[in-house]
C-alpha cells in the first residue's frame with residue numbers, strides 16, 4: 001500500500017473533492033481518497049495495479065492536475 005499527498009491548485013470547494021474522489025475511485029487499486037478543500041490537497045492510498053503515474057494522468061484528464 002502506498003500513500004501520497006498531492007497538491008491540487010484547481011480545487012475550489014467540496015464538490016471538487018467529491019469529483020476527484022469519484023474519478024480516482026474508479027481506478028483499479030485505489031483504496032482511499034481524502035481531500036481538504038481549504039488546503040487544496042488530497043491524500044490517495046493505492047496498491048497495484050494502480051500507479052502514481054495513472055493517478056496523476058487521471059487528475060490531469062479531469063482538469064485537476066497535481067503540482068508535484
Ligand SMILES: [Cu+2]
Nearest residue numbers: 012013015016
Ligand atoms: Cu469545487
